Amino acid sequence: MTPFNWTLDGTDGNARAGTFTTPHGALSTPVFAPVGTQATVKSLTPAQVEELGAQMVLANTYHLFLRPGDELVAEMGGLHRFMHWNKPILTDSGGFQVFSLTQTRRIDEDGVTFKSHIDGSQKRLSPEISMRIQENLGADIVMAFDECAVPTDYDYSRLAMRRTHAWARRCLDAKRREDQALFGIVQGGIFSDLRTESAHQISAMDFQGHAIGGLSVGESKTDMYRTIAEVNSILPGDKPRYLMGVGTPEDLIESVRRGVDIFDCVLPTRLARHNSAMTMHGRLNLMNASFSRDERPVDPECGCYTCQHFSRAYLRHLVNAKEMLAASLLSIHNLHTLVQLTRDMRAAILDGSFEQFAQEKLAQLRNKETEK
RNA sequence: GGACGGUUACCCAAGUGGACAACGGGGACUGACUGUAAAUCAGUUGGCAGAGGCCUUCGGAGGUUCGAAUCCUUCACCGUCCA
Numbered sequence: 477m478t479p480f481n482w483t484l485d486g487t488d489g490n491a492r493a494g495t496f497t498t499p500h501g502a503l504s505t506p507v508f509a510p511v512g513t514q515a516t517v518k519s520l521t522p523a524q525v526e527e528l529g530a531q532m533v534l535a536n537t538y539h540l541f542l543r544p545g546d547e548l549v550a551e552m553g554g555l556h557r558f559m560h561w562n563k564p565i566l567t568d569s570g571g572f573q574v575f576s577l578t579q580t581r582r583i584d585e586d587g588v589t590f591k592s593h594i595d596g597s598q599k600r601l602s603p604e605i606s607m608r609i610q611e612n613l614g615a616d617i618v619m620a621f622d623e624c625a626v627p628t629d630y631d632y633s634r635l636a637m638r639r640t641h642a643w644a645r646r647c648l649d650a651k652r653r654e655d656q657a658l659f660g661i662v663q664g665g666i667f668s669d670l671r672t673e674s675a676h677q678i679s680a681m682d683f684q685g686h687a688i689g690g691l692s693v694g695e696s697k698t699d700m701y702r703t704i705a706e707v708n709s710i711l712p713g714d715k716p717r718y719l720m721g722v723g724t725p726e727d728l729i730e731s732v733r734r735g736v737d738i739f740d741c742v743l744p745t746r747l748a749r750h751n752s753a754m755t756m757h758g759r760l761n762l763m764n765a766s767f768s769r770d771e772r773p774v775d776p777e778c779g780c781y782t783c784q785h786f787s788r789a790y791l792r793h794l795v796n797a798k799e800m801l802a803a804s805l806l807s808i809h810n811l812h813t814l815v816q817l818t819r820d821m822r823a824a825i826l827d828g829s830f831e832q833f834a835q836e837k838l839a840q841l842r843n844k845e846t847e848k
Numbered sequence: 849g850g851a852c853g854g855u856u857a858c859c860c861a862a863g864u865g866g867a868c869a870a871c872g873g874g875g876a877c878u879g880a881c882u883g884u885a886a887a888u889c890a891g892u893u894g895g896c897a898g899a900g901g902c903c904u905u906c907g908g909a910g911g912u913u914c915g916a917a918u919c920c921u922u923c924a925c926c927g928u929c930c931a
Contacts, residue, residue: 511883511884512884518887534883569883575883576883661883693882723882727882740882742881742882743881743882747882750881750887750888
């Protein structure tokens with residue numbers, strides 16, 4: 477019997493609240509998953525990640541394949557044990573690296589050859605290899621190996637999309653472990669006909685969840701939101717929908733509103749390391765001199781550990797002094813902000829007030845200048 | 849009292865007649881970041897002027913020169929050495 481089960485707990489418009497069970501526990505959606513590319517959410521201990529409310533973390537096939545190696549992780553008892561995270565883990569397939577490492581990779585119909593950014597050696601990834609690596613890593617949710625491309629070039633988007641479909645079938649064929657859910661990825665850039673074709677193709681295959689890839693990579697918000705809506709109008713409702721690589725509080729709200737259930741993004745942790753705090757009133761750059769003597773917490777309405785105990789003045793000092801605690805405290809805060817937002821959205825969906833909630837929060841985010 | 853060496857923008861420090869508002873580093877300030885080659889990257893840092901324009905700078909004063917941070921005189925201060 478499959479350990480994976482998707483149930484809809486409630487809907488409000490297109491917004492959905494659901495539960496997805498995995499061998500390491502259930503996900504209550506909408507859910508935001510922090511990214512821990514190299515089997516660590518940068519600057520945080522798993523205990524901190526858990527305390528801030530994260531239900532799942534992401535790790536990356538490409539990075540762990542290069543170092544320390546998927547077989548080593550398997551030897552060490554798998555990713556959960558290796559990184560001491562006992563809740564669900566999702567591994568990305570390496571597809572995004574096809575997009576981000578343009579200078580150091582070569583694509584062919586069978587797969588992708590990378591030049592390792594660590595030692596320059598040649599590495600190969602294909603649907604079969606990605607699946608094998610992901611099986612060794614042992615995440616609960618594994619992703620099909622796709623080609624994420626620049627979303628505004630029609631001809632190339634079509635090419636990448638068709639390749640993604642072919643690779644999706646091969647991932648399904650190559651998959652062996654029953655305790656891993658495989659999600660297929662819809663591509664097609666910002667083009668309605670391509671996204672429609674892709675959503676139908678991917679839906680027709682036997683995946684346990686569906687992802688929307690190739691967004692938030694440079695296209696306009698209008699195109700992004702429109703694309704999400706188009707794809708979700710085609711994807712079946714009886715499986716979870718994962719929007720890859722998103723993002724900001726606004727994007728989370730706009731996407732849940734259009735039927736997305738799962739998110740991941742490096743933004744909160746990266747911004748934290750780059751001295752920015754995400755709040756429901758906009759971003760704060762803690763490096764700014766204006767916070768030198770600001771006794772308020774980053775966000776007075778936030779319940780995170782950081783906001784409960786530290787002033788903007790202290791964070792500004794840590795940031796200014798380049799102390800690594802700054803990255804940790806801001807990561808806790810930023811992640812908490814998104815996690816809390818997804819919880820609030822879930823509650824709003826369940827009691828039928830989602831649209832009102834969304835309007836209110838979006839207005840608040842737009843008025844960020846008034847309330848910093 | 850004498851002999852050398854030094855004095856450059858917030859700090860350190862290059863520059864020794866025109867291409868210098870003055871290299872570089874630090875610091876400070878500002879911005880960017882969306883399935884992490886990102887504890888990264890970019891810009892600003894004499895004043896004014898929202899477009900390449902003007903004004904005031906290189907310890908002080910005076911001088912040489914078409915032209916000086918750069919040469920000369922002198923004063924001040926700092927350092928080392930000799931009395």
